[in-house]
Amino acid sequence: MDNQVQSFAVANLRRRPVVVETGGFVAGFDPDTDSPYLNYATPLPGAEPTGRDVAALVAAFRERGLLPRLEFAPEAAPAVEPALRAAGFGTEAVHTYLVCTADTLALPRSAGSPRVERPTTDAEYAALDAALAEAFGGVFAPSAEGAARLRRTQLSGGAVRFVRAPQGGCAGGASCSPPAEGTAELFGVGTRPAYRGRGIAAAVTAALTGAMFAQGARSVWLEYSGEGSRRVYERVGYRPQGTRLYLTLHPQQPRP
Structure with missing residues (x-):
């Protein structure tokens, strides 16, 4: 389910009014607000970003005056968390997600x-x-x-x-x-x-x-x-x- 949820996260951000894709990341921005909850990024499943890739992502946020922020399922892209932490990213939250199907x-x-x-x-x-x-x-x-x-x-x-x-x-x-x-x-x-x-x-x-x-x-x-x-x-x-x-x-x- 992690890969499906992460693939969904990518597709959902691509619906945003402004989309930036760089180095295995997709960032979605809403020009109507500077809320970090509506302006954030997520990695492609299986992404293996370099330090330069992370720097380019950070720049996309900085040039808009926004807080660099990501939401993702870490099991779907195991190399992403270490790369982000090496660049100075810290934990905002860790959430369990719940899933419902027609059977449940x-x-x-x-x-x-x-x-x-x-x-x-x-x-x-x-x-x-x-x-x-x-x-x-x-x-x-x-x-x-x-x-x-x-x-x-x-x-x-x-x-x-x-x-x-x-x-x-x-x-x-x-x-x-x-x-x-x-x-x-x-x-x-x-x-x-x-x-x-x-x-x-x-x-x-x-x-x-x-x-x-x-x-x-x-x-x-x-x-x-x-x-x-x-x-x-x-x-x-x-x-x-x-x-x-x-x-x-x-x-x-x-x-x-």
Whole structure:
């Protein structure tokens, strides 16, 4: 599964508005934001970069005023991590990824499960963007660009789903990328604090996963942020499969 997830990561970055490919790496950039979570690189499966290759990758980030950052499955490209660490990259995070297939997917059975919807209006996309900003504790601010990215995900072959709040607006939601290499990535699962514990995360996760299977994906994968969320995903049918590594090169660290 590591090679499939890594091949997906490459294909997904190639969809970005600006793509730079150099020395066995693919970097995807979004000119609308300097967020490191939306501007990063990943290696080709099996890549064996030299010091010069890493330097060229770093330069692609520096010339845009961005933090050099990579996300990848290290088992799919074993030579990459040593090359990056030799250049001064440090660990940002190590995440386990979970995978769901049609055989393991478990749809919510309760009659009281939240009603999951697909946003269609600008107001609904904006409400979901605002809800996710609140859910993730202000890591990003709600914005017109954020709402537009959600709409692009839906229109480009991915899927976006949300649950309405009883008083109006959005209680929570999530997105899933368009499928590539037989799989798709489900991301950004968030519920506003006031509505947690009501099955919203499980409902939107199940709905998005089913939508990807209907579009021909053989699997869907995601990363989790804590044991609580992991239990939610496992109830839906997700199982641990491998590891993803996040490395960054900060200004105070030595450059290649």
